[in-house]
Each structure stands twice: as structure tokens, then as C-alpha cells.
Amino acid sequence: MKEIFERVSIRKYTDKPVEPEKLERLLRAAMAAPSAGDQQPWEFFVVTDREMIEALSKVHRYAGCAKDAPVVIVPCYRTEGLWVPQYAQIDMAIATENLLLAITAEGLGGVWLGIAPEEERMDRVAQVLGIPPTLRPFALVPLGYPAESRTQEDRFDPKRIHYLA
Numbered sequence: 001m002k003e004i005f006e007r008v009s010i011r012k013y014t015d016k017p018v019e020p021e022k023l024e025r026l027l028r029a030a031m032a033a034p035s036a037g038d039q040q041p042w043e044f045f046v047v048t049d050r051e052m053i054e055a056l057s058k059v060h061r062y063a064g065c066a067k068d069a070p071v072v073i074v075p076c077y078r079t080e081g082l083w084v085p086q087y088a089q090i091d092m093a094i095a096t097e098n099l100l101l102a103i104t105a106e107g108l109g110g111v112w113l114g115i116a117p118e119e120e121r122m123d124r125v126a127q128v129l130g131i132p133p134t135l136r137p138f139a140l141v142p143l144g145y146p147a148e149s150r151t152q153e154d155r156f157d158p159k160r161i162h163y164l165a
């Protein structure tokens, strides 16, 4: 549970590269997510190319913090061969949250930058990555060693709980 209560969005990163073995553990965590019908619609693009990262940071006005990240993971989903394609974005949201929790667990920082369900944003990211139309970008997750620190706010609100006994 620790990472659930420690995770915060981190938008500033040091230059230190993220070790490949850490990146693999992050992606293992993402792929451990449940998915509808176990369809696992995900494909993960791990971007370290500086020009590509800069282009990704410009796909919308709230994506600028990606610019100086040492790595940006772009969770995408397949549109073909899925058992229940209407659940693909929900599946991707769960995998992306797993990714964020793993980022925290590894002593890294990252943030979810919204792409899906906004088709224009999805198209722009697809163009930067050069991926085929059978793959749709879901989010941008810039990450790295944190250059800022924050503590999570307590969002627990008992009024939002409705016991029906």
C-alpha cells in the first residue's frame, strides 16, 4: 500500500538516465494489470530520443513538462484482435496507474499526461512516434529521478462513502 499513498505527480527531473533494469521493472508492473477478458491491449513505447521527446512535449499545452524528462513512456493500445475493444482505454488506465505506482516504488518520479480519449491528441502522438493506425496512444508518462519533492494530500473523505447495510 505504501506507494499508493506516496505517489504524487512529479514534473521535474534530473538528467540522470534511468537504468534499463528499472525501466523493465516498471513495464512488468504495467503489464501485471488486470484487463477486460484478459485482452492485454497494451504496447509500450519507451522514448529517449531527445527530438522525439521535445515533439511529444508539444502535443498539447499541458504536456510541456515532458521536455526535460530523460525518458517518456507512451502506453498505446491495439485496435485489432481485441476481445472487447470497448474496454481498451479502461484497461490502459489501470496499466498506466500500475506504471505510476512502480515509478514511485523505484524512487523515480513521473506524471500521467492525458492523451486519450482526445482523438486529436492521439493523432499527434501517433504521428510523432510514427506508429500505424492500428495502434492508438493512450497517455504520455515522462519520468526520471525527481528534481522536486511533494507529499501527497490526504483526499480521504468519509462523506463520499455510502454504506448500504
Ligand SMILES: Cc1cc2nc3c(=O)[nH]c(=O)nc-3n(C[C@H](O)[C@H](O)[C@H](O)COP(=O)(O)O)c2cc1C
Pocket (backbone or CB within 6 Å): 007, 008, 009, 010, 011, 062, 063, 065, 111, 112, 113, 114, 115
Ligand atoms: C487522465 C489524467 C490526465 C492528466 N493530464 C495531465 C496533463 O495533461 N498535464 C499535467 O501536467 N498533469 C496531468 N495529469 C496529472 C494530474 O494533474 C494530477 O494527477 C492531479 O493534479 C493530482 O495530483 P497528484 O497526481 O500529484 O496526486 C493527469 C492525470 C490524469 C489521471
